[in-house]
Amino acid sequence: MTDEPAKPIRVALLGCGVVGSAVARMLVTNAADLRARVGAPVELVGIAVRRPAKDRTDLPVDPATFTTDAAELVTRADIVIEVIGGIDPARELLLSAMAHGASVITANKALLAEDGPTLYAAADAAGVDLYYEAAVAGAIPILRPIRESLAGDDVRKVLGIVNGTTNFVLDKMDTSGAGFEETVTQAQALGYAEADPTADVEGFDAAAKAAILASLAFHTRVRGADVFREGISDVTAADIAAAKAMDCVVKLLAICERTTGPDGDGINVRVHPAMIPRSHPLASVRDAYNAVFVEAQAAGQLMFYGRGAGGDPTASAVLGDLVAVARHRVAGGRGPGESAYADLPVLGIGTSTTRYHISLDVEDRPGVLAQVAQAFAAHDVSIETVRQHIPANSATGQAHANLVVVTHRATESALSATVDALAASPSVAEVVSVMRVEGA
The missing domain is CATH 3.30.70.260 (ACT domain)
Structure with missing residues (x-):
């Protein structure tokens, strides 16, 4: 009796920008290793794009793989990878994919922060996986350690630098003495900041990531709207100098902490600039790097550090999720779903x-x-x-x-x-x- 060859895992990719291109390239060039690690071939069956005529000859992908019909593509895949961002049409496409039996891997922090419970419910109803390691801190493995490795522990606080653009700006203001506007312009020239940097410098990006971190750490549904948000546009050279006088640096921090008060437990989730002592591990995080500091009751203090954005780092996180989800497809079973049993109140910034x-x-x-x-x-x-x-x-x-x-x-x-x-x-x-x- 001979073993039949494993059935290919069909993968659909939504988006082919900086991250999508890196994902597509890694899927093709690492195909042999992925097959060995998964236990079955991983086949890229389609890439949904808005501009099919764009020159993509640098990608080792058959031109016939590209399509503008994302709605049709998600119906013929075992795993759908979404890297287009935004709320719509990403939400409809992912819900359709799961309704058709596909597991989903997404880097869409905004969608998860706004409507994560809907996605989790759809995944549960369809019996498929929902993975999103790439949604927070790029290549840094932080979500799975919180969701799985620390699942038996009691996480008390998550403190992190989760936006590379703002960290670059504040770091350069600290080291060069330059002002905010000048440093943002430099970040744009280097590709660290968008032409419109509002989502980064006003803290929207970090707030969405903080909501995801808090939801996992405290087993409670936290939306982006629940997060207190204050950006860095009002940070001045005088603030940086004042921090130096205290032997501190200024960082934009995402802070998620569990509190215990006379009225019971709750959680506080906020994003804002803050001074931290230069002796603190997060103070040494430079340029566009990210780092997340976790405090758990039994594990103590843990720090996760690395490149928080960019095509290849984010693609690394996506491919890590792909291997995990594809293995579930081959062996049967699913990864962990939503854990919101604690249902703790999200307290206001005043507390x-x-x-x-x-x-x-x-x-x-x-x-x-x-x-x-x-x-x-x-x-x-x-x-x-x-x-x-x-x-x-x-x-x-x-x-x-x-x-x-x-x-x-x-x-x-x-x-x-x-x-x-x-x-x-x-x-x-x-x-x-x-x-x-x-x-x-």
Whole structure:
């Protein structure tokens, strides 16, 4: 009796941009290794594109493989890989693919953050896999470790740099002293930032990734709209210099943490710039690299670091998912589905606690410091340090002082009330900046 040859795993690819091209190239050039690792041939049956006439002769793919009919393509595949991005038509195509029995691999963070439960429900109904390692932090294996390797542990916090564009901008501002606009222009010239960098610099991209990380870490459905978001467009050279004076750097952080309070457990998910000590592992993450720091009850502190974007790194994550999903097709069975049993409340930003760095422009006269201290005390915010610098004000002839206050840990709501009180004080000309201080 002879073994019959394994039936090929038919793969459809939606999108052939930077990431899609890298996926297609790896599928073809690594075909022999993929067959050995999967236990069956992996056959690329079609690539859906918008412009079929575009020159793609650099890809080792038969031109007949390209099609503009994505809706038809997803009905004749065992696995559909989606790298087109956006909400629609990606959602309809993936739901159709699963309804026709195909497992899905996607890098679509925006869709997962907005409508992940719908995709999970469709996968469960069809008995297929939904994998999305490439949706967060490119080549860095972070989702599967949280979803599978730490499944028996209690994750308490996920703290990460998950957007390479903003990390590049803030790193260059720190090392060169350049301003925000100048550094964004440099990032665009190098291909690290889009022509319209809004999704990156305003934190939308990082917020979608934070929602995915929090959903997995805390077994709770978290949508992108649940994430507090603040971008880096207001970060100034003065903020960078202030961080240096504290031996800190400024990073755009995605922070997902579980909290326990008098009213029970909850989770806090936020994205914003923050100062972190140079001694913290995330402070050394340079250029467009990403890193995610995980704290779990039994495992302790773990850090995942690597290239967070780009064609080849993201394709590496896609192919890793492909091997896992294809093996399930060959051997039978499925990977883990949605785990949202905890159903913890997503708390507002007002409940989060951290330290704060506040820069004030105040009148330089007796009693002002006492008034400032009273504003903090009235709202239960404890002061850790105060530093004062007195520049001459040639325009008015009136002396002003720059007062820098660093607090102990306080809630966001208490700090916000304090800032409002300071802004209303006749002794305070301006609340120049407020920045959170994390990792200390």
